[in-house]
Amino acid sequence: MNAIYLFLVVLIPCIGGALTPLIPWKKRGHMLVYLESLVAVNSVLVWILLFHRPPEMFTLVNFTGNLAIAFQMDGLGMIFAGLVSFLWPLATLYAFEYMTKEKHEKTFFMFYTITYGVTLGIALADNFLTMYCFYELLTLVTMPLVMHTLTREAILASRKYLYYSIGGAAFAFIGMIFVITYGETSNFMLGGALDASRLAEGRNLFLLIYVFSFFGFGVKAAVCPFNAWLPEAGVAPTPVTALLHAVAVVKSGAFAIMRLTFYCFGADFLRGTWAQYLVMAVTMVTIVYGCGMALRETHLKRRLAFSTISNLSYILFGVTIMTPFGLTAALCHMVFHAFMKICSFFCAGAIMHQTNRHYIHQLDGMARKMPKVFAMFAVSAFALMGVPGLCGFISKWNLAEAAIASGNRLAYFGIGALLISALLTAMYMLSIVIRAYFPKADFDYGTIADVKDPSWMMLAPLAIFVIGMIGFGVCSVPFTELFAAVAQGSF
């Protein structure tokens, strides 16, 4: 394929999305068909690109000197682009049904679709500058989605989101400057792009800069102590919370950290340094902290958001092991967690949409009235806990194996964190499931008599996610091999 397609897949959703509110739609249905076909066509294009990778890169503009906005597709980018483009059409379908009860649909879908393009821009970025640009844009285009409901709460949440994200990017910016200044090349290169002799000179300085940029990007990946924005951003409509705050946005943060660690600074340089221990310790704290907070939370979506915080740090933990195996495990969890969390969020959204109930204690006995949704929710809960046979087990297994194989003693404690978190996950997820399936014996089903499962537009994406979770769990070998190949740079 011609390299220009790399840019086109970024551009199409942006332009198509921006046109949405400008076209005078006669019927809502027309707009939905337009959006779904736009997104689907773009996804198909991305998948064609995945299988026919353009060998060269595409340069859009030159900023100053060797700084350019350029796109290319390497293994890591492929995985993220593939993941995003697989989920987006499904999430859009879901959003159609969900948004029937919300206002300002056109604006919503405009930004929702633009975000698709911007996320692909991050995935396909060829150099740090391009990634940084799209990273900032991502913040800006998702902010209107967070404040969509325009309640006071939503506005405060979006403000917080903005401050945190741009603040994080400001620190990541420092890392970018270093990579640009001391890089042998401005492109991403597995194994590190920095000049080795310079690294040896100012070792501690570089490590400090790495830590800065780790936390800078870590803000989006909701690493402790910069995670306060994520649960609050849960005020956004569920398609946003599910797709953006469980996958696209937060995983962009994790993705950027992977780029930073493995493709800019180089894992070999960082391994065994105080910087590695520091960031690893922080991810471990976040893993446990997120779960603990989730357990305390009684609002369904916020609980899931805290769970996301914890799970994102699983990914980061994999990254901070700083071995190819660690990266494999991190990629594995990045993809698998996307399926698990989007499924559970969509279930939560379906519940809210059908019943307008937001708190966990209101869910007594619901499973009998919404059997399909709750069955899928239960599967996602089991997967998140890491029950063998579902995908969560595989990624956790890989993480633990990578931690052991690294021989890093701190990573051994990381396994402890993973397991504590698994237990807490079991607690906060299963308490919902049990409440829904086994209400108290004197529960009166009359109070929820008119509750029922949502339409196929919501159920179909859910079913696909469930199939994905089971599929990944049962035959994970090809996927893990793919991730390993990417992590070793042979793909």
Added chain:
Amino acid sequence: MEIIRNFPCLSILLAMFSAIISSALKGKGARRLNTFVVSAVGALSACTLYLTYTTGESYVYVMGHFPAPFGNEIRFGSLEAGMALFFCVIMLFSLNGGRDKIRLEIDPGKENLYYIMVDLLLSSLLVLVYTNDLFTAYVFVEINTIAACGLIMIMESGRAIEAATRYMIMSLLGSGLFLIGLCMLYDMTGHLLMSYIQASVRDIAAEGLYVIPLLVTIALIVVGLAIKSALFPFHAWLPDAYGYSTVSSAAMLSSLVSKGYIFLLIKIIYRVIGFDIFVQSRIINVLFVFGLAGMIMGSTSAIRENDIRRMISYSSVAQIGYIYMGFGLGSSVGMVASVFHILSHAATKSLLFVSGVGLTDVADDNKQFIELTGAAYRNVCAGLAFTVGSLSMVGIPLFSGFISKLLFSQAAVQSQMKMLPALIVLAISTILNTIYFMKTVIRIYTPIRSKYASVSIKENPLYAFTLLCFIVLNIVLGMCSQPITDWITQGLSVFA
């Protein structure tokens, strides 16, 4: 091509004479003359820029019949010419954007006075940019101050007069210090033309004479100009002066007047004292520290501010801090970054002032944030422009602010000692900028059922067009920065 060499002198004279002619004209005539003059000067400067940039040399134009080292000279390279062009462009946009407000806020009988001041301001700016004579520079610094005072107090409100008085006092203090520095320099070297002073200063420094007087001189000149350009902690006059004057004045004061002084300072650093000697003096460390402090303190004050105009004004303090921080890095890359930021900040800040007035207009001139809720829906183009300006200030890629941030950081990385403080303060300052600018953006985009009427683009096409020009300028600076930095680098090298 020969004729182009006369253009700088011609443009200065044009501006001065137009001021004189304006005193005999009515308001409308003065306005037209002013527009013509600014455009003409811009065109002349563009020609000069073309000449100097293509040849890559600098030219000297002797005023009167006394040859150097006694006479008066104009000297111009590509940097000067480009700067003059840029000042004209910004001035034109600022005046167009605030045209309605000028008509509303100024006594019709005094409208021509306003344009006299503007013409004078232009001429003094041009002199500051072009002159090769230190004393001429001083004279026009004073003219500049007087013109600026006039621009502030033309509103005739109590607050404006108070602000103007304060500005006057601080400014005169600054020029006083500058004058003392000048005298000492004349004492030591016996010259007033910059090139000759530089040669003498180099000799003096090489022989190790007058070490302390030289240091004091540098300090006096730098502090004098720093007061005038509102470097933290000498910025107390600024918020009132910008906040209570008419919008065109505010835009021009922040993006032209203070920048003119800064440009003069750059000129003195390169052409009078010599860059190496300046770097060796420890003054740059002081500038660096004050610059950093300004970046933080300006923004913190802006966050606390509840009035949109004053918030934008305080943001200027922070941005001036960036520029001085660039000086403080003591490298030519840092200088390039500072010069670029002069352009970028001038373009962005005047955009913010002009679009800010559009927003306050649809809130019956209320400048409190609470009244601005949803203003972007009532005045769409002002809202959009304000957003662009804010994003640029925050340093979002594709806008000019990002490039200056990039250049500053790249310059910072070159310096061992100053790297970390500079980078960290840059990051913190970005966060602070985000807090107050994006808070405002979110507020103006929060819909509310409002008692105020909306304004459509058709009601004021000139205003909308001006904003569009500003936005394009901003994006051009952000997207095609490479030629601009090339030009700055070349200009600075011709300078020395």
Added chain:
Amino acid sequence: MEHMLLLSVFFPILAGIVLLLKKEYQTRDRLLVFVGAALVITGALACYAIFAVKDGVTLFYLTKTLPIYFKLDLMGRYFSLIVTIVWILAGFFSFTYMKHERNEKRYFGFYLIVFGVLLGLDFAGNLITMYLFYELMTLLSMPLVLHTQTRESIMAGLRYLFFSFAGAYMALAGVYFICRFGTTIEFTAGGVIEAAVLQENRTLFLIVTMLMLIGFGVKAGMFPLHAWLPTAHPVAPGPASAVLSGIIVKAGVLALVRVVYQLIGVEFLRGSWVQTVWMTLTLVTIFMGSLLAFREPVLKKRLAYSTVSQLSYILFGLSVMQPEAMTGALLHVSAHAFIKVALFLCAAAMIYQTGCTRVEELKGIGKGMPVMLWCYTIVSLGLIGIPPTSGFISKWSLAVGSLASNIPVFSWLGPVVLLVSALLTAGYLLPLTMQGFFPGEEYDASRFAGKEPSYGMLIPLLAFAALTVLIGLVPNGLTNQLFTFAAQVMQSI
């Protein structure tokens, strides 16, 4: 041939799922016919698999190094046989008992599924398969615990779940390390990790083993994570408590046998601090469980505490790491399974017939339900360890093995604690017999008249009593087999 393994695991699971998804049956009989048929078929399949299948079978690969693999060794055959016998008998008991509970369909559905899962656990040929079914067992047996859906039972169910998962995840840490450092993850006599590797990371592996001991020990009610057991077991419906207390806890035992003897290797652990700590914990549990049972007035809770104590007999036998003691421990697995199920079923029958739950309310019950009380008495004697019952044989071996082990202090402390605990056992079980048969002259036991349970309940009870005595009378075949196994895994042949 070896696919029989898969079939006997998945047939009951599928049957259970079908049952859960089906609409309510019109009559109760149809439901019972379905469940009964499923139980019998599964039983037949399982028996065939247990006695005839020799090879292993791989179902699929979780990751490249993690096959889901089934293979039966002696331990697997032994445990699965116990499971099959108990599950079928208790299942038939439930036919009568469940009449007075709601949601029968759900109960039997999960009952069948757990049957399959337990068979899978016992058939597992490697660590990861065992872990998979271990987790599934926890999850799927939870509905049995909170079946009545009272506030108390739901809380107990959650407690059960969270304790079990805490244990499972502690064990999972060990699983990670064993899979990483082991040469294989199939169960191998003497361990799968090379001695050099073990010595190199000695502290690490000792900690890991300790984690696994405590982790899997949760299921077996070992101190300090035993608190769930006395809450969770009694709240379930009678037959469910019986299988929970008799069978599901044994999954912990099986897992520990696998880990200690077939994965880590007993050579490495013998004499280490891990062994000492483990022995201490088991002895503490034995004593504490008996004491708590002695003080407990509610019959089912008393039995649950008794389970805590008895399970640690088994664990003590394992912790001694001596063939004789291990034989005793393994023997006690079956002895305790049959006895405890029988005891719980007796309690269930009493509740079903009379509604009484506290021991003192049951005074004089022997007048009305003599057969049942006789069964109760026989198995109680078994639990105390009076010849000629299975309990006697197992405890005897335990004591002998412990004394022969030459571990300082513990070699004699163990038998002493066993003896004291046996006395306490007698103290908490026999009063019911005595007061049941001899309530005193003036006591009016007429309210129990004619309350003897139906054959549907009595036959399973009688069967268990008979098994208890039978093993006690002719233990040799079983003992020899188990001893061979024990000697083999300790590589002392």
